[in-house]
Amino acid sequence: MSVPDSIGQQIEQDIWTWIKDFVTAANEFYHYKFPPCPFARQAVASKTVDVQVWQTGNVREFIRNNAISMRDTPSLTTRVMAFPPQTRFQWGINDYVEELNAELIASNVFLNTGVAKTTKSRYLGSASKEPYFIVIANSLEAVLSGAEALTKTDYYKNWPAAHYAHVVERRERMAKQYGIQSPPERPSEL
Secondary structure (H helix, E strand, O other): OOOOHHHHHHHHHHHHHHHHHHHOOOOHHHOOOOOOOOOHHHHHHOOOEEEEEOOOOOHHHHHHHHHHHHHOOOOOOEEEEEEOHHHHHOOOHHHHHHHHHHHHHHHOEEEEEEEOOOOOOOOOOOOOOOOOEEEEEEEHHHHHHHHHHHOOOOOOOOOOHHHHHHHHHHHHHHHHHHOOOOOOOOOOOO
């Protein structure tokens, strides 16, 4: 499948609208006290977020290349990659993202899969009203410090235990397992 540039630009705009109207907006789930991502508004204002739209080629290569590119772009803290809805059903896609995490966490990149709720895919062949499938690459350090700050608030109060375990505890566990390695201490010189 190939996506014309004009459709790709519309998809990118859809994702930016989703970020503005959903991700950074106070949400009913949090009793309008928090947005789904309390740190997104500042990241967008600081221009440390970008959007990449898959248009053609191997989805896994696209994810890998964009995750590595984010790693190599220190000014970015978040990259949202957009795909057709049916991509989330591609065999092994979530396992592939987890394998990339094992490789890239040491480089301060953490990936999550999901859907861009409130969007309607413009990709050809998408059923009406299906949201885009997304892969989000974040700076691991920023996400971990943000999560730690949020534990001091009511942000996680209504999260189901299974969701908290999958998102927060999984990320912490993977960060410990594959995390950024500190260089060994040098013996002090006399």
